[in-house]
């Protein structure tokens with residue numbers, strides 16, 4: 001592991017997660033479609049995505065667009081590449097972590113993510129990196145799952161399941177206050193909508209979607 005590839009690749013859980021998101025992708029997409037359509041509307045021709053996985057968000061890019069995909073799990077790469085080909089999106093794949101994208105300061109119009117800030121090692125460092133690479137007026141559009149309000153049964157379940165959940169989903173936490181992290185990150189403007197899904201994955205049902213403006 002180095003500063004730019006600070007990601008532990010699991011020989012079993014890496015392929016498992018690639019397969020899980022390929023199989024469950026359509027269901028997850030259906031669950032969050034309204035929120036993704038709103039925040040991923042009118043993306044520019046070149047978009048940076050952190051944690052692209054197997055390409056769940058390619059459908060929100062116009063054919064002919066370029067996706068700069070910052071994705072450190074090599075088990076995702078083949079399917080991501082194939083999905084980009086199918087969608088007619090040019091893929092610029094970066095085998096790096098979102099904490100260190102290697103992209104120049106103020107060089108990007110839009111950054112997107114879905115279900116990634118729950119898994120990165122350091123969400124504050126990732127948000128600082130996103131602010132660093134965005135041009136003034138650029139946008140970070142996100143759909144993420146977050147901690148349920150303290151004292152609720154969902155929050156208790158998130159607490160109880162935190163270890164097996166994190167083990168299975170390569171470090172994913174259901175206990176992060178990501179709206180708070182976004183507010184603390186110093187964006188010029190922030191629109192965040194909290195909502196609740198009704199999926200069988202109860203710990204994952206408390207979510208936020210929104211747009212942060214650099």
Ligand SMILES: C[S@@+](CC[C@H](N)C(=O)[O-])C[C@H]1O[C@@H](n2cnc3c(N)ncnc32)[C@H](O)[C@@H]1O
Nearest residue numbers: 051052053056073097098114115116119120121
């Ligand atoms: C839960 S999956 C979500 C994938 C995809 N965005 C989706 O919505 O299906 C989390 C993704 O974040 C990636 N990831 C984990 N740590 C990361 C990091 N530090 N920087 C960038 N991506 C990371 C994982 O490899 C995985 O592809």
